[in-house]
Amino acid sequence: MHRIEVDAEIDILDIDKRLAAENRDFLKKHGITAINIMGATGSGKTLLIEKTADTLIDKVKIGAILGDVIGKADYERVVRRRVKAEIINTGKECHLDAHMIHHAIEKFDDVDLLFMENVGNLICPVDFDLGEDYRVVMVSVTEGDDVIEKHPEIFRLADVIIINKVALAHAVEANVNKMIEDARNLNAIAKIIRMDLKKNIGFNEWLEWLEEALSRSK
């Protein structure tokens, strides 16, 4: 049993790497900044895309590929914000992969900024390069202040780590400083943002980082 699993994984990851490189070429050719957003269900990934669109949509053309096991709720939320979107229902798969993105990417050749919203969990997306420029990992304080130390791999590879819903920290007895410390211990260089999207905390810091990232792609 174990042998079969390992073999299959190696094959799949090799193919994923090759397709991710092709995705990256496509994105570069069209001057697109691509961001893989990872995080548990309810951490705030879709709301971050919505609020970003509300602020930037008149000067930046935004696309979003939305991964979910089933349904199109997230898709409907972002298209209302004039984001060009595509849903990928992954069924039993708990992550997006470069192959899925490869099928979806062509219609996004005219966008400046492409979000790839991964399937909601902190485990499966780690190994799969989608061809993105940046990896953003969102957690909410309501997931418990041990959520970062429990999932080290995904935080090690992040360019931005967002700790969301900080206004609820007291109500759920979460220590935000401990979470920031855990994130910093795992990742010395990532941008770490304390955020509460519903209270407008940390959103400007996110926009500053994003505008800098966009200007680097031009």
Add this chain to the structure above:
Amino acid sequence: MHRIEVDAEIDILDIDKRLAAENRDFLKKHGITAINIMGATGSGKTLLIEKTADTLIDKVKIGAILGDVIGKADYERVVRRRVKAEIINTGKECHLDAHMIHHAIEKFDDVDLLFMENVGNLICPVDFDLGEDYRVVMVSVTEGDDVIEKHPEIFRLADVIIINKVALAHAVEANVNKMIEDARNLNAIAKIIRMDLKKNIGFNEWLEWLEEALSRSK
């Protein structure tokens, strides 16, 4: 690529079913009630085991097998409650399987109640029978009130569905009634419990269900 994945999955699930049946025989032989607890990180799975132990440990011998990708934080929490425990670090795997349980189960031959706390997410554990008697799925209102409709499979197979942290529903703008309705639409017979473990809401209802389950195993 797809062919390899499917073949491997069929093999693994066949082996899992056989080992789950062996686990079930072992549990039955020793009069143990086994509960597979599933739910996202931070939904309250470990706290439910802790509070259950606080209430029942003097009359019920309790064991817990704790699945986590890394670390032993949950293990330390439950052993402090005099729960006999074993940690299973799953590494890159996002679920427990019957094989892992098979290795761990022998030392639990003297318990009355065995919790199998699954790895924190609502996707991967669905297909893996561990040999349990009951499946409990916990969600927290902080995961968003669309979390149930986004993960139908895991709720369809549940015996108990717990909606936790209901005291925070207003703060996170979650509609608990919608969540209950979604759960009922997916599963006509599951016991559904509104809960807030930190406010002692719904805990007695859980204990009543549990004591009934324990008496059925005797």
